[in-house]
Amino acid sequence: MAPIKAALLGFGTVGQGVYEALKTHKEQLQAALGQEVVIEGILVKDGSKKREVDDHVLITTDFNEILNIEGLEVVFEAIVGEEPGFTYLSRALDKGCHVITANKVMFARHGRTLLYKAETLKRFVGFEATTAGGTPIIRSISQLLQVNEIHTVEAILNGTSNYILTNMREKGLPFHEVLKSAQELGYAEADPASDIEGYDAFYKLMILSELSFGETPKWEDVERKGITEVTAEQISVFKDWGYKVKHLARIRRDSDGFISSVKPVLVDADHPLYGVEDVQNAIMVDTSLAGKVTIQGAGAGKLPTASAMVEDLTYVLQPHSLIRKKKVAQHADYSSEDTSFTSVGEYVVIGSSVGFHGTDEVEILKQEVEGDLVYLLVECQVSTALLLEENPDLVVYEVAGKVRKTEGRAEQKDLLLKKVINL
Numbered sequence: 413m414a415p416i417k418a419a420l421l422g423f424g425t426v427g428q429g430v431y432e433a434l435k436t437h438k439e440q441l442q443a444a445l446g447q448e449v450v451i452e453g454i455l456v457k458d459g460s461k462k463r464e465v466d467d468h469v470l471i472t473t474d475f476n477e478i479l480n481i482e483g484l485e486v487v488f489e490a491i492v493g494e495e496p497g498f499t500y501l502s503r504a505l506d507k508g509c510h511v512i513t514a515n516k517v518m519f520a521r522h523g524r525t526l527l528y529k530a531e532t533l534k535r536f537v538g539f540e541a542t543t544a545g546g547t548p549i550i551r552s553i554s555q556l557l558q559v560n561e562i563h564t565v566e567a568i569l570n571g572t573s574n575y576i577l578t579n580m581r582e583k584g585l586p587f588h589e590v591l592k593s594a595q596e597l598g599y600a601e602a603d604p605a606s607d608i609e610g611y612d613a614f615y616k617l618m619i620l621s622e623l624s625f626g627e628t629p630k631w632e633d634v635e636r637k638g639i640t641e642v643t644a645e646q647i648s649v650f651k652d653w654g655y656k657v658k659h660l661a662r663i664r665r666d667s668d669g670f671i672s673s674v675k676p677v678l679v680d681a682d683h684p685l686y687g688v689e690d691v692q693n694a695i696m697v698d699t700s701l702a703g704k705v706t707i708q709g710a711g712a713g714k715l716p717t718a719s720a721m722v723e724d725l726t727y728v729l730q731p732h733s734l735i736r737k738k739k740v741a742q743h744a745d746y747s748s749e750d751t752s753f754t755s756v757g758e759y760v761v762i763g764s765s766v767g768f769h770g771t772d773e774v775e776i777l778k779q780e781v782e783g784d785l786v787y788l789l790v791e792c793q794v795s796t797a798l799l800l801e802e803n804p805d806l807v808v809y810e811v812a813g814k815v816r817k818t819e820g821r822a823e824q825k826d827l828l829l830k831k832v833i834n835l
Contacts, residue, residue: 415448418725419478421455421500422491423463426514426541429718430488431465437722444726449486453478455500475500479507486728488721489513498522501537505529512538512724514717520615523622538724543616544569544693546716547709548723553623553697560699562624564664566684566812569616571691571710572600572607573639573659577676578689581647581656587640599691609638610659610674617661617674624697629663629670637675641807646762649780649787650809654680655760658688660812677812678760685812755794757815762787762807 418434420427434441434449442448453470454463455478463471470477475496478487487504489511491497497518501511505526513519519526519542530537540550544567556562568574572594579590591608594600606612614636621628639659647657655678663672679686684706688694694708710716758777764784774796778789792800794815801808 413447414483415450416445416485417452417481417483418449418486418488419453419455419481419484420451421475421478421487421489421497423454423456424490425714426490426717426721427454427488429714430490430721433715433718433722441722441726449725452481452484455491475503479503484509486510486512486725489515490721491515492517494518494521498526501526502529505533505535505537508533508535510536510538510728512541512721514541514721516542516612516615516619520618523619536728538721538727539619540724541717541720543619544695545571545710546719547693547695547707548720549620549695549707550623551723551727552705552707553620556697556699556702556705557624560701562697562699564662564698565617565620565624565695566660566662566698567613567617567620567695568658568685568688568693569613569661569695570607570610570659571693572604573610573613574688574693575599575691576608577639577642577647577657577659580642580644581651584644584648586644587642608640610636613659613661613674617663617672620661620695621663621670621672624663625665625670629672633670633672635673635675637673639676642676645782645785646807646809649782650678650760652780653778653789655811656686657809658685658812660685662812677810679812683813755815756791757794757797758789758791758811759797759800760787760789760809760811761800762809763803763805 420430423431431451434451438448451465451469453472454465455475456463456471456473459471459473465471470481472478478484484507487501487509489497489501492515494517497513497515501513504511511526511530519539523539526537540548543549553562575594576587576590579585579593580587591600591604595602595604600607614634617634618628618631642657650657657676658679659675660677661674663670684696684704685694688708692708692710694706696704696706698704762785764786775791776788777791780787797808797810800806
């Protein structure tokens with residue numbers, strides 16, 4: 413039987429991983445697909461550079477030469493940026509190829525367009541590698557969505573940030589020292605902004621939102637905050653209180669739309685993502701029937717990402733629509749239309765002078781003084797916490813999983829509420 417002819421767009425870390433995986437797992441792929449998979453062409457930026465590939469492989473800087481490969485069936489895309497990746501994959505679909513991508517920025521922006529085109533042309537778009545490397549979240553969510561409704565998605569989607577926060581806590585080191593270590597180990601780029609400022613996790617969250625809910629929030633409405641302002645001193649206090657700082661990407665739908673963020677929050681031992689450490693990624697989805705489902709695995713790296721792309725290849729022969737239709741959430745956690753309930757949560761507030769004025773009602777759960785700073789673990793209404801976050805003199809961390817609904821005014825009257833003024 414004739415082999416499956418494939419091409420690679422990009423031959424950096426991920427592209428080389430795909431090529432290596434196809435070579436080392438040749439027999440397993442042939443057993444799964446009934447055919448051998450052969451890379452026939454590789455698109456590169458510098459055609460003069462020597463590559464360790466088979467002699468028959470076309471090395472070119474011209475995408476047209478890739479499309480002109482006779483019998484080409486699959487295109488793997490592992491380049492950076494929205495363009496030319498989107499144009500290349502769109503043209504590959506028009507040519508009749510299946511396409512598989514690891515390009516999260518491009519897919520966050522243009523994924524729905526590519527999926528609709530592929531469905532029209534009866535082709536397949538594989539994008540497992542865009543969200544969490546070798547962690548099979550895309551296919552897992554797709555399987556769940558055959559019956560379940562997804563209420564929320566909560567995830568650690570960036571291995572670099574998770575590595576930094578883990579080592580700051582375990583080794584007591586400051587941010588800049590752990591970042592340098594991450595760069596030396598190859599976990600962080602020379603310019604680490606995409607990771608540590610939350611952009612990488614943001615793009616991945618938008619892809620998961622499209623898959624889970626059939627749409628994304630307006631990008632400018634998503635709260636995005638990096639980890640650069642997390643200090644070793646803060647982490648030490650949180651550790652004593654039983655909390656870890658995690659850079660969480662979260663999204664849920666309510667009756668008014670989306671509530672979504674990418675930011676550092678605190679988690680305790682009861683949280684599903686509490687034990688996810690170092691460069692690991694993990695995703696927790698809360699569903700209507702299966703409840704909370706958590707998937708964990710390697711979030712990045714040459715072979716984990718290549719694994720996701722090669723596994724997508726085996727999925728090509730099983731046609732499925734991955735376009736999630738838009739739906740109105742039927743199980744909103746906190747409905748803004750229900751005025752008889754109030755959303756209350758736990759937060760850590762840090763400041764040299766912490767004050768609540770007027771009618772703000774806050775219950776102090778814990779407090780500690782470290783140097784010139786006061787650390788308070790408080791319970792208050794979500795609206796109050798949002799006001800606190802706007803105070804430039806305060807640092808506020810949400811405790812994940814502790815937001816709940818209280819039944820109106822009767823319960824509030826029974827709470828032991830304390831005013832905190834200029835501690």
